Amino acid sequence: MLSEERKHLIEEACGVFGISGNSEAANLTYLGLHALQHRGQESAGIASLDHSGVLRIQRKIGLVSEGFTEEVIETLPGNVAIGHVRYSTTGESSIRNAQPIYASTKFGQIALAHNGNLTNAEFLRKKLEQEGSIFGTSTDTEVIAHLVARSRAKDIQGALIEALAQLEGAYSLVCLTKDFMAAVRDPRGVRPLVCGRLGEARVVASEQTAFQLIGARFDREIAPGEMLIAHKDGSEKWLKPFNAQRPTPCIFELVYFARPDNEVFGRNVYETRKQMGRILAQQSGVEADLVIAVPDSGMPASLGYAEESGIRFEIGLVRSHYIGRTFIEPSNSIRHFGVKLKLAPVNSVIRGKRVIVVDDSIVRGTTCRKIIKMVREAGAKEVHFRVASPPTTHPCFYGIDTPERSQLIASSHSTEEIRKYITADTLAYLSLDGLRQAVRAEVTDGESNFCDACFTGRYPIPVGSRQT
Ligand code: AMP
Numbered sequence: 058m059l060s061e062e063r064k065h066l067i068e069e070a071c072g073v074f075g076i077s078g079n080s081e082a083a084n085l086t087y088l089g090l091h092a093l094q095h096r097g098q099e100s101a102g103i104a105s106l107d108h109s110g111v112l113r114i115q116r117k118i119g120l121v122s123e124g125f126t127e128e129v130i131e132t133l134p135g136n137v138a139i140g141h142v143r144y145s146t147t148g149e150s151s152i153r154n155a156q157p158i159y160a161s162t163k164f165g166q167i168a169l170a171h172n173g174n175l176t177n178a179e180f181l182r183k184k185l186e187q188e189g190s191i192f193g194t195s196t197d198t199e200v201i202a203h204l205v206a207r208s209r210a211k212d213i214q215g216a217l218i219e220a221l222a223q224l225e226g227a228y229s230l231v232c233l234t235k236d237f238m239a240a241v242r243d244p245r246g247v248r249p250l251v252c253g254r255l256g257e258a259r260v261v262a263s264e265q266t267a268f269q270l271i272g273a274r275f276d277r278e279i280a281p282g283e284m285l286i287a288h289k290d291g292s293e294k295w296l297k298p299f300n301a302q303r304p305t306p307c308i309f310e311l312v313y314f315a316r317p318d319n320e321v322f323g324r325n326v327y328e329t330r331k332q333m334g335r336i337l338a339q340q341s342g343v344e345a346d347l348v349i350a351v352p353d354s355g356m357p358a359s360l361g362y363a364e365e366s367g368i369r370f371e372i373g374l375v376r377s378h379y380i381g382r383t384f385i386e387p388s389n390s391i392r393h394f395g396v397k398l399k400l401a402p403v404n405s406v407i408r409g410k411r412v413i414v415v416d417d418s419i420v421r422g423t424t425c426r427k428i429i430k431m432v433r434e435a436g437a438k439e440v441h442f443r444v445a446s447p448p449t450t451h452p453c454f455y456g457i458d459t460p461e462r463s464q465l466i467a468s469s470h471s472t473e474e475i476r477k478y479i480t481a482d483t484l485a486y487l488s489l490d491g492l493r494q495a496v497r498a499e500v501t502d503g504e505s506n507f508c509d510a511c512f513t514g515r516y517p518i519p520v521g522s523r524q525t
Pocket of ligand 1: 419
């Protein structure tokens with residue numbers, strides 16, 4: 058049941074960017090996407106509004122720098138542009154599903170760039186299909202375009218609000234029409250979305266890293282449920298068109314997904330990860346000679362672990378930056394091979410030592426098993442694996458690309474069984490309380506003000522039968 062359902066679902070773990078009021082809008086969007094590349098490496102796309110009010114769009118498979126040459130960017134003139142980078146998916150990985158999505162409606166042309174997953178997309182899609190809609194992609198985002206197109210509102214702003222009000226799940230969305238650029242975050246605020254200024258121009262992005270690269274000033278987070286309408290003439294409207302809900306930002310952004318040179322949900326990502334490492338050291342101390350990180354994901358936590366434990370930090374694994382993340386490979390066989398392509402041990406550091414290896418999370422357990430083998434082959438006397446988050450027991454339905462539940466090793470194995478499988482001498486995870494403490498979560502009656510469903514199975518937005 059689950060795998061059948063997931064076949065139809067395209068997991069939208071992505072990054073979005075938008076700029077209004079700069080003559081180099083497409084160029085700056087290219088740079089913004091470059092700084093958001095960690096959020097998606099499978100495809101990239103930019104839509105701009107040219108001087109005659111026509112939407113132009115380019116979508117390319119691969120990294121932003123691969124697809125968007127100077128010639129391509131020259132085809133995207135205008136002062137307003139939005140962009141999207143898309144993560145590897147469990148579904149089809151084709152240009153068909155790349156974003157921004159484009160639609161021509163009775164209100165005019167519209168382009169949409171979306172980060173997050175809608176939990177009622179399947180339901181809405183079936184309903185729309187029954188009523189005659191024809192879908193060209195398998196993304197959630199196209200559902201939004203259809204809802205806009207069918208709206209009876211008097212203008213496109215009203216149609217967009219009416220469409221969004223029907224959605225459940227996670228969306229940080231940037232939208233381009235001939236009249237305005239809109240940026241909107243779902244009422245739960247699951248995925249990040251920030252706004253700022255580059256001179257007079259309005260900029261929005263999934264993460265501030267995009268602003269840092271282009272020299273834009275960060276203003277603030279777009280609040281959960283908030284919508285910005287930035288008109289071409291520079292005027293703006295801030296709306297709160299949806300019913301308020303308890304915000305539940307994604308804790309995994311802080312564990313793994315967001316870039317560490319950044320603030321997300323008001324937390325400094327680097328410091329928060331270091332704190333996870335410190336608390337992990339308090340909870341799972343072990344005698345050893347060295348602390349090493351799985352680069353890059355385990356780096357801040359391992360520094361925190363070393364600091365707290367007083368055990369020396371060394372670079373024991375070196376990462377090649379010339380391939381993407383291991384998860385970008387769609388097939389298992391390539392991913393297994395990919396670990397060696399990606400990481401190499403520093404033999405002289407590791408040989409004869411009792412080594413603590415720190416990473417941010419274990420998903421399937423396959424990567425860390427390979428890493429431990431590699432560290433042993435480099436001559437480690439003992440290998441102690443430390444994970445700076447709790448066991449990942451449940452998949453994400455709100456926009457982090459996780460495999461289905463049966464593939465998550467911690468969904469069906471105890472820590473001791475996982476230790477045996479990954480062949481570590483000892484294995485310990487950060488506790489849920491420790492993680493909540495590190496992110497400064499507020500906990501009331503056992504419920505935190507973050508979504509931590511991947512560690513608890515408590516989904517703040519109903520996901521129906523997919524949960525099991
Ligand atoms: P594994 O050893 O196969 O369980 O993979 C764990 C590795 O995947 C860790 O290094 C994590 O940093 C990384 N990871 C965790 N979640 C994700 C995700 N959603 N996408 C890509 N990589 C991830």
